[in-house]
Amino acid sequence: MTLGTRPKRDWASLHPAPKPLPSVPPVALPPDSIGYRLKCKLLGPPLHTEELEHERLGKPTALAVFASDNLSSSAYATEEILRVLVPAVGVAAFALVVPVTIALLAVLALLILSYRETIKAYPTAGGAYMVTRDNFGLMPAQVAGVALLTDYILTVSVSVAAGTAAFVSAFPALTPWTVPLSVGFIVLIAYGNLRGVRESGRIFAVPTYFFILNMVVLLGYGLTRMAVGTLPQADHAREGLLSFGHAGNGVLLGATVFVVLRAFASGGAAVTGVEAISNGVPAFRKPEWRNARTTLVVMGSLLGVMFLGLSVLAGHLKVAPFEKGTPTVISQVGRLVYGGGAVGTVLFYALQAGTMLILVLAANTSFADFPRLASFHAGDKFMPRQLTKRGHRLVFSNGIVFLAACAIVLVVITEAKVDRLIPLYAIGVFTSFTLSQAGMAKHHLREREPGWRHGIVVNGLGAVMSLVVDIVIAITKFTHGAWLVIVLVPIMVVFLVRLARQYAVEESQLEHGAPEAAAGPLLRRHSVLVFVDDLDLAAARAIQYARKLTANEMRAVHFVLDEAHAEGLAAEWSRLGLSHIPLELVECPDRRLTRSAVETVARELGDGQTEVTVLLPDRKYRGFWHRILHDRTAEAIERDVSMLAHANVTTVPFHFETRPRWGRLRRDLSAADLVPTTRAEGVTPIGDVTFRERVTIEGRIRSIRVQPLAQAATLECVVVDDTGAISLVFLGRRSVAGVTIGKRIRASGLAADHHGRLAIWNPDYELLP
DSSP states (O other): OOTTOOOOOOHHHHSOOOOOBOSSOOSOOOOOOHHHHHHHHHHOSOOOGGGGGGGOBOHHHHHHHHSHHHHHGGGTHHHHHHHHHHHHHGGGHHHHHHHHHHHHHHHHHHHHHHHHHHHHHOSSOOSHHHHHHHHHOHHHHHHHHHHHHHHHHHHHHHHHHHHHHHHHHHOGGGGGGHHHHHHHHHHHHHHHHHTOHHHHHHHHHHHHHHHHHHHHHHHHHHHHHHHHTOOOOOOTTSTTBOOOOOOOOTTTTTOOHHHHHHHHHHHGGGGTTTHHHHHTGGGBOSSHHHHHHHHHHHHHHHHHHHHHHHHHHHHHHTOOOBTTSOSOHHHHHHHHHHOSHHHHHHHHHHHHHHHHHHHHHTHHHHHHHHHHHHHHHHHTTSSOGGGGOOOTTSSOHHHHHHHHHHHHHHHHHHTTOHHHHGGGSSHHHHHHHHHHHHHHHHHHHHHOOTTHHHHHHHHHHHHHHHHHHHHHHHHHTGGGTHHHHHHHHHHHHHHHHHHHHHHHHHHHHHHTTHHHHHHSOOOSEEEEEEEOSSSSHHHHHHHHHHTTSOOSEEEEEEEESOHHHHHHHHHHHHHTTOTTSOEEEEEOTTOOHHHHHHHHHHHHTTTSSEEEEEEEEEEEOSSHHHHTTSOOHHHHHHHHHTTSTTEEEEEEEEEOOSSOOOOSOOOOOOTTTSOOSOOOTTOOOGGGOOTTOEEEEEEEEEEEEEOOTTSOOEEEEEEEOSSOEEEEEEETOSOOTTOOTTOEEEEEEEEEEETTEEEEESOEEEEEO
């Protein structure tokens, strides 16, 4: 080198060209937990958020998912009417059962027409909660929602108990196992729903249509035999039947108006489940509202035919209920219609199987609607926020688990007795019917859309009819258990209101002055304290991290519980050359370690101009038994010190591992996670992009970074394919239409440097399907 000349700098080595980021993090990441792996085994791989659109249901599957509750009512509604009438008027009950059924079907027809209007007006979510909220406000909506949520819990309990009763009617030896069987059915249905909406639809579609087929055969064959006069009569001398009352004269054949109204209220369970489709409109394929309305009419028609047909056969055969509930009325009708013989026996057991399955799976309607309705409440801050989150398979998992737990408790308490559950049933759903239809009437008055006069007549009549039925149920069933629901609903509403107020207080405290606090002046000093017990790798890792922080003062702190140990620590500290980070020994004569830590930090904060960061070495142990061998002092220090203003506690983890166990990131990727490796002509894999090269790339938007208003308008998004990741930077823009997380995009431009990473500035782009 010539004297006086400068050495040449290797700029390429000092400033290497940026490269694309890897698509999968190259660092070692922890493996999935045992619980997560077990969940994947049981429920299947996690569904990508973009797959929610593909979880929609067609009309046949939606009928199985949302109509099973409504259709199953035909299996026990006739029996509940007879259970009231037979002890009151005896054999005259068989003449009254059909008129009561027709009255209930008139209510059903009006509700079907009313909810057709609701679905049309609220195609995104037309349940009672949303309609009442939009037209009467949040408080009345809570009444409607709580009443409906309560009824959904009862629906699961009643359906499963009735299904179990049908099962033990065919196999009487299993009667002592009624409660365990009911609990098992609830767990099984919850499991099916946790696997996803479409998955549960596939699982439950076959039993629903199997029941419909059995009812078609039963009614077709039974009514044919009735027409030709070959049907036998039931034997009323059998042991265990309800005691028969005495018939009288008059229009009601000796029954009082109260008895008839009570029978009407007991059969009211038949029209529950009508609202399920309006609550689940978003689950239908497009056009959602039209498909939902069609499915609603099909559901109502099927129920009307099956309910009326079974009541006609029961009245003709004069089938009376048993005190214990088994054999059921539909079971007796099947036995009498099919008679003996091999074919009759097969058809009878097929009917029992279909009845058991539809009754048990009727609970599936509640599992489809309860979590969705609870998420609406939670979205308005009236229920815990955890209920708004979709789980592993894009369903509201927390709502499903909560519903299953409540239903199990109720089944155990009532010993799975349908007659103990029915009095609690229906009052909640008719309360929600009333509020929903009244809300729709107000909606028509306010909006005055085309056809509003027809709508207000239908929904107005629906509201009046629902209110009348609700009052009848409340009066006739009050002493039989309805009082519990009447008292419980207001108490639950009060609880939800208090919960909403708590959320409002928290949000007010968090939001008040947040921008000012974030942009406020910094305190003059920053002090970093590293709490150490010994000079080990855990403490050394915390000290290493502390050196990376910008601080006016930094020191290690040891609380003296053992003077000999403290002196040895100080000597070791100096010997190892750590004197550039001073060690402070703090007395702790009463051995209240947490108290001494708080006092030390409080003294540091005493001047009012210091921000304190406390670093705690956090030892991470592999097994549970390792953890119980050590105390939780660090957690207590973190809890108490963090309560001081301007005191911040950071834990620095140190993992105890005998050998590395973590490999590269291992994920269960769905089709939406990976961009196909087959690329269009002219598209460069992101991993092959080089600096200052004009390229066209294609991938999925993994993240978006938005700058605050105080800075220059810039939108930055990271696009990833199976080879790497690159940034797209849009200058002068804070948002770009259609550019959102999860979308696929094709972009072209010059690969340049952006904070040491490859990026394409202001690219030409095209959004891909």
